[in-house]
Amino acid sequence: MENVNYTSTSTDIGHKYYKYSKKITPIGLIIFISMGILGTVILSLIYSYVVYYTEYLYVHILLTVVLGTGIGALVCIGGKVGKIRSTFIIGFAAVLFGLFAEYCQLVFWIFIESKGQFLILNPVKIFYIMNYIGSTYSYNMIIFSLYLIDGVLIVATSVIISIRFIKDKAFCERCDRWMKNETLAGLNFVDDIEELKIKLEQGDFSALTLLGKAGKFDFQLTRVVLKHCTQCKEFYLISVSTIKITRSLRGKLKAEEKMVVKDLIIDQHVYNYLMEWNRSLKHSFF
Numbered sequence: 001m002e003n004v005n006y007t008s009t010s011t012d013i014g015h016k017y018y019k020y021s022k023k024i025t026p027i028g029l030i031i032f033i034s035m036g037i038l039g040t041v042i043l044s045l046i047y048s049y050v051v052y053y054t055e056y057l058y059v060h061i062l063l064t065v066v067l068g069t070g071i072g073a074l075v076c077i078g079g080k081v082g083k084i085r086s087t088f089i090i091g092f093a094a095v096l097f098g099l100f101a102e103y104c105q106l107v108f109w110i111f112i113e114s115k116g117q118f119l120i121l122n123p124v125k126i127f128y129i130m131n132y133i134g135s136t137y138s139y140n141m142i143i144f145s146l147y148l149i150d151g152v153l154i155v156a157t158s159v160i161i162s163i164r165f166i167k168d169k170a171f172c173e174r175c176d177r178w179m180k181n182e183t184l185a186g187l188n189f190v191d192d193i194e195e196l197k198i199k200l201e202q203g204d205f206s207a208l209t210l211l212g213k214a215g216k217f218d219f220q221l222t223r224v225v226l227k228h229c230t231q232c233k234e235f236y237l238i239s240v241s242t243i244k245i246t247r248s249l250r251g252k253l254k255a256e257e258k259m260v261v262k263d264l265i266i267d268q269h270v271y272n273y274l275m276e277w278n279r280s281l282k283h284s285f286f
């Protein structure tokens, strides 16, 4: 079975984890790349015009993060439509499209600055023009260095967004489709992650149900995500993690997530049991 990776390191009982098959099809790859290129050009064009009329530095930085998020979302959508089951390809594409977005926005910037006279696509020429503009106006020098920081920001944001997305997804090879994710009600926090992991790998899912429901405003809880294939209804996964939200000295909220099990393969019986139990929790007040 393509989806299965056998491991039995922690316990004597065999348990299986899901791993991406790393499979891609030529047509899927073409869809993925086409969507990426077209979307990046459109997003960069919009970004370039908005940034051109933006005076404030922090708004510029914010817009750059928005562009990086847009490129990341584009990789996610393209990856989903093109059925790209490889974390490496998704991450690599996020870097490439991020760099391509930076290139596009420089092309459009020169185009806008020259009042539509120059549409220069040669990267070497772009560099010389940027250098010239930067040395001509002292104010533009700041803008010039900003464009360098922009590139790093766009690539970093797009990689973070797309990797987070792909890590949260699973694919049923048998039905050639993505699986559905369902997040259950938050449970009370677990300190001993290793102990819970061993129990879950042994198939003892009462270790979860015994935790009890976390309060609505709890700053630490245990998160359970179930995935299943809605077509064959034969492929089920569970991921469990602990989340701790802390407040830094500056007052910023920070969420720390620790994985207990990631995409452990379960059967339909366990899935139904946990879903039924989750429904009962949602209707309870405690």
Ligand SMILES: [Zn+2]
Residues within 6 Å of the ligand: 172, 173, 174, 175, 176, 229, 230, 231, 232, 233, 234, 235
């Ligand atoms: Zn299926």
